[in-house]
Amino acid sequence: MAEIPSILVLEPAAEQSQRRTAGIMVKKGPQLDLESLKAHLREIRQHSRDNHISLLEELKRNLDQYAGVKLAIATDAKQAASYIKQTAEGTDLASINKSSVVINELRPELQASGFKTYIRYFTEFKNFEKFEKKVEDYWALPGMHERGLVESFDVRKTVTRLRSSEVRDFVAILGVNAVSAEDGSVFFLQHMTNISKDLEQAKKIILVVSLEKVVKDRGAALFQTRCMGIFGLESILLDLGPKEVEQYDFDSLPTLSGDQGRELHILILDNGRKGLLKDGYKDLFLCLDCRACARQCPIGLHLLANKGMVYSPKNYLLGFLQGWLPPAEACVHCGRCQVECPVEIDIPTLLWKGQFEYYARHGRGLRKRLLDNPELLAKLGSWTAPLANWAKDRVIFKLIMQVVAGIHRQARLPTFHRQTLRKWAKGGRRG
Numbered sequence: 001m002a003e004i005p006s007i008l009v010l011e012p013a014a015e016q017s018q019r020r021t022a023g024i025m026v027k028k029g030p031q032l033d034l035e036s037l038k039a040h041l042r043e044i045r046q047h048s049r050d051n052h053i054s055l056l057e058e059l060k061r062n063l064d065q066y067a068g069v070k071l072a073i074a075t076d077a078k079q080a081a082s083y084i085k086q087t088a089e090g091t092d093l094a095s096i097n098k099s100s101v102v103i104n105e106l107r108p109e110l111q112a113s114g115f116k117t118y119i120r121y122f123t124e125f126k127n128f129e130k131f132e133k134k135v136e137d138y139w140a141l142p143g144m145h146e147r148g149l150v151e152s153f154d155v156r157k158t159v160t161r162l163r164s165s166e167v168r169d170f171v172a173i174l175g176v177n178a179v180s181a182e183d184g185s186v187f188f189l190q191h192m193t194n195i196s197k198d199l200e201q202a203k204k205i206i207l208v209v210s211l212e213k214v215v216k217d218r219g220a221a222l223f224q225t226r227c228m229g230i231f232g233l234e235s236i237l238l239d240l241g242p243k244e245v246e247q248y249d250f251d252s253l254p255t256l257s258g259d260q261g262r263e264l265h266i267l268i269l270d271n272g273r274k275g276l277l278k279d280g281y282k283d284l285f286l287c288l289d290c291r292a293c294a295r296q297c298p299i300g301l302h303l304l305a306n307k308g309m310v311y312s313p314k315n316y317l318l319g320f321l322q323g324w325l326p327p328a329e330a331c332v333h334c335g336r337c338q339v340e341c342p343v344e345i346d347i348p349t350l351l352w353k354g355q356f357e358y359y360a361r362h363g364r365g366l367r368k369r370l371l372d373n374p375e376l377l378a379k380l381g382s383w384t385a386p387l388a389n390w391a392k393d394r395v396i397f398k399l400i401m402q403v404v405a406g407i408h409r410q411a412r413l414p415t416f417h418r419q420t421l422r423k424w425a426k427g428g429r430r431g
């Protein structure tokens with residue numbers, strides 16, 4: 001029996017093998033069929049959702065057979081961070097990958113427990129002072145959707161043992177893309193070399209498996225990871241670029257003599273996911289975290305992305321359901337996220353549902369009631385015109401509107417008229 005389960009790292013396939021790889025995925029020869037790809041993915045995801053308890057049991061049984069793996073289960077992010085702290089044995093330096101589970105859910109807890117965390121992906125932008133980001137918002141994304149099928153992904157690295165001559169004193173905390181319950185093999189997708197390096201260099205490796213990432217077998221895990229690359233290909237451009245705050249040169253850390261003390265941990269994280277299945281949000285369990293839903297979301301960059309978190313409408317909803325984000329008031333319910341989602345999760349309806357339940361529980365304050373009733377605000381302006389028109393440009397009035405109604409002080413309010421269109425139309429008919 002091997003010491004550890006196989007860890008497979010996928011990367012964008014080389015130009016010459018792209019077509020061949022994509023052909024293998026859909027098993028349809030050179031004719032690529034987007035709908036078949038989505039249908040197969042949805043089958044895999046539905047199986048994971050509907051069998052998550054038995055899949056987890058199977059995974060635990062299989063991982064138990066590997067002497068080189070320590071398995072832990074955390075019910076929430078706090079418990080997960082506390083386990084990692086204990087595992088780190090005094091090391092407070094951590095390299096994390098771009099997994100939304102690690103960045104959004106675990107990182108705040110890790111930092112609160114004293115870890116210095118860096119997303120090594122961003123460290124890997126060479127000549128970063130010269131790097132010019134090309135995509136500022138979703139409308140600037142190039143049309144790569146169809147190309148995504150051809151630019152497929154292939155396994156570039158397989159790790160089957162812990163031994164390494166490159167070990168350094170830090171912890172790698174890596175959110176995985178899929179795990180096979182059948183044999184415990186773990187799959188990652190990488191666009192830079194950060195994950196490969198972490199697997200080679202970190203003294204303690206913690207692989208974080210959120211519950212929905214467990215799939216039935218190796219074939220399903222490989223397919224899901226490839227789909228993650230294909231459907232997430234465009235969204236990745238939204239936050240492509242160097243981030244100075246994430247810069248840390250892990251390569252320059254001194255290598256440790258020998259690799260004794262090197263450990264591989266698999267940490268299974270619930271963090272509210274089982275609850276989703278009971279509370280009417282079970283379709284979120286279908287999500288593979290590809291972030292295709294972020295591709296054309298008009299509010300994305302203004303919500304989580306500017307807070308250093310990984311934005312997608314699904315991530316926002318999950319953060320709200322986990323209790324660390326307010327309801328998604330900014331959502332304009334345009335429906336683009338649902339159209340883009342390869343497994344057709346109805347995110348807009350779930351966002352509505354979340355808001356509805358929240359206000360049913362907490363009630364709507366004055367500000368919310370005012371903003372929910374723009375007609376009343378317009379009537380007030382119309383009844384009080386021209387006084388309203390004089391006041392709306394006064395700093396004091398703008399500040400009052402910001403505090404009372406939540407309308408930003410720099411927002412331009414419309415000009416109000418006593419004679420409304422409706423009154424005018426009624427008058428016209430009478431005339």
Ligand code: SF4
Nearest residue numbers: 297331332334335337
């Ligand atoms: S429905 Fe809401 S979350 Fe979805 S894309 Fe539109 S604004 Fe974004």
Ligand code: SF4
Nearest residue numbers: 287288290291293341
């Ligand atoms: S909800 Fe978003 S991240 Fe999840 S599968 Fe659909 S598109 Fe991908």
